[in-house]
Amino acid sequence: MVSAEANTTVEARHRALGLSDQDVLEMYYYIALARGLDDRMWVLQRAGKAMFVISGPGHEGCQVAAMWPMDKKQDWFVPFYRSVAACLVKGMTVTDMLLGLFARATDPSSGGRQMPGHYGHPRFKILSTSSPVGTQYPHAVGIAYASKLRRTGEITMVSIGEGGTSQGDWHEALNFAAIHKCPVLLIVENNELAISVPLRKQMAVPSVAVRAAGYGMPGVTADGSDVLECYRVAKEAYDRARRGEGPTLIEYRVPRLGSHSSDDQQERYRSREELEQVRKRDPLLTFRAYLERVGLLNESTLKDIAERIRRDIDTATDEADRAPLPQPDTARRHLFFEE
Ligand SMILES: Cc1ncc(C[n+]2csc(CCOP(=O)(O)OP(=O)(O)O)c2C)c(N)n1
Numbered sequence: 001m002v003s004a005e006a007n008t009t010v011e012a013r014h015r016a017l018g019l020s021d022q023d024v025l026e027m028y029y030y031i032a033l034a035r036g037l038d039d040r041m042w043v044l045q046r047a048g049k050a051m052f053v054i055s056g057p058g059h060e061g062c063q064v065a066a067m068w069p070m071d072k073k074q075d076w077f078v079p080f081y082r083s084v085a086a087c088l089v090k091g092m093t094v095t096d097m098l099l100g101l102f103a104r105a106t107d108p109s110s111g112g113r114q115m116p117g118h119y120g121h122p123r124f125k126i127l128s129t130s131s132p133v134g135t136q137y138p139h140a141v142g143i144a145y146a147s148k149l150r151r152t153g154e155i156t157m158v159s160i161g162e163g164g165t166s167q168g169d170w171h172e173a174l175n176f177a178a179i180h181k182c183p184v185l186l187i188v189e190n191n192e193l194a195i196s197v198p199l200r201k202q203m204a205v206p207s208v209a210v211r212a213a214g215y216g217m218p219g220v221t222a223d224g225s226d227v228l229e230c231y232r233v234a235k236e237a238y239d240r241a242r243r244g245e246g247p248t249l250i251e252y253r254v255p256r257l258g259s260h261s262s263d264d265q266q267e268r269y270r271s272r273e274e275l276e277q278v279r280k281r282d283p284l285l286t287f288r289a290y291l292e293r294v295g296l297l298n299e300s301t302l303k304d305i306a307e308r309i310r311r312d313i314d315t316a317t318d319e320a321d322r323a324p325l326p327q328p329d330t331a332r333r334h335l336f337f338e339e
Contacts, residue, residue: 014294017232019068019297027068027227028291029305030049030062036309037094038316041116044145045262049321050101054117056082059189061250061283062222063159064089065230066187069238070157078127078140078158081117082189091124094313098320105326112326113334117261127180134167136160137186141173144182144247155241157185162251163194165211166202174249178240181246185237188249189224191256197270212249212324217243224254225281228290251320255281 014024038055047055056063063086067077070090077083078089096108101117103112109120109128120128124309127143130136140158147154164170165188177184188208192199205211212219218240222233230252237248255278259266266275291297297305 008064013228013290017235018227019228019231021143022211023068023295024228025218027064027231028287028297029309030064030085031091031227031287032230032305033309033312034060034063034088036285036306036313037088037097038084040313041098042262043257044098044101044317050072051103052116052262053079053101055258056189058191058257058278058282059224059228061227061287062189062230062254063225064186065227066157066159066185066234066252068231069235070155074125074152074154076125076127076140076143076154076156078136078143078156079119079129080136080159080161080164081129082161083119083129083159084156086121087124087126087318090126092119092121092126094316095319096121097249097321098316102320102323103325104320104323105330106323111330112335113331132167133160134169137170137173138176140179140186141182141184141247142185143188144177145180148180148182153242153252155185155238157187158311159187159189161194161221162190162192162208163197163201163202165208166194167253171215172246174212174215174244177247178217180277181244183241183244183249184232186243186247186249188251189254190251191229193256193270195259196262196266198325200258203240207251209249209251215249217249217253219249221251223281224252224285225283227283227287254283255279257282295320315320 038057041053041055044050059082061290067086067089072090079087099107100109101116105112109118118129121124136158140156144156190208207221209219209221220233222229233250240248
């Protein structure tokens with residue numbers, strides 16, 4: 001039992017940040033939806049329905065939180081392959097994502113031409129995921145610079161893993177963004193592994209955020225298991241960008257709950273103790289516990305949400321599975337100039 005006083009204190013947390021009860025419940029829904037979709041994608045891959053899966057279990061909390069202050073219609077998002085939850089909040093549907101997984105002709109990301117996990121959606125202003133890690137950063141900063149020159153008021157958000165920050169593109173983008181005060185949120189989802197390479201072999205500094213000082217912008221770190229804290233830092237960065245004060249580097253420390261992708265086995269390079277520790281940081285569980293503590297969720301409402309998510313994912317799976325494959329004679333479309 002939580003005392004009335006403790007209840008008021010924790011309850012004040014989301015409200016103090018300007019989030020309504022409805023907001024936090026919807027945030028939880030998206031985190032749970034992304035996790036449900038993720039589980040389904042792995043089952044489909046193991047069943048031979050998809051050639052590859054790369055997804056974001058453990059990253060969902062910070063993604064939903066960072067996307068929450070954005071103007072979903074007006075602003076831009078430049079994703080990476082783990083951005084499942086962020087793309088869902090921005091407007092993509094579960095069916096959209098499964099069409100990509102199954103490489104169907106109607107896949108909005110690439111018409112079934114890219115490998116799974118390369119999200120993109122022109123209508124929702126989600127730029128196509130760029131395969132070489134790091135390159136999405138100059139793309140995003142370029143969009144933000146254009147928005148600034150055109151005075152459109154649009155803000156851009158871009159995401160990457162910490163391993164990707166070893167690429168030169170990332171550093172060039174930060175330098176340019178700071179010089180030109182581009183309206184951009186520079187997100188790094190640090191799960192301390194680049195496939196199997198640990199953080200200490202990627203950088204000699206204790207955190208990615210400290211690097212911001214070298215470029216002349218603020219850098220903040222937030223615990224990816226604390227969804228409300230993730231929201232707080234994103235909102236601050238968003239407001240800063242809106243005021244014309246330029247970019248913010250945000251580092252979210254997140255647990256990577258699964259293997260890098262369906263092509264590797266994390267038990268080969270992570271100890272059992274490490275896996276036990278990361279599971280304790282699962283944002284789905286920590287946020288659920290918060291919402292239960294403040295009386296917004298209970299066993300029965302959680303069951304309702306889980307059932308709704310399962311039904312929606314079942315329907316989307318059938319819909320995407322029934323969709324036609326691309327016609328072979330369209331294979332060269334978008335590759336060469338066509339009359
Ligand atoms: C330039 C480049 N080098 C290598 C790869 C292959 N690759 C894909 S994901 C990945 C690991 C990236 O790790 P990190 O940025 O930490 O993100 P995480 O997968 O851990 O979320 C690598 C090496 C690539 N896509 N692009």
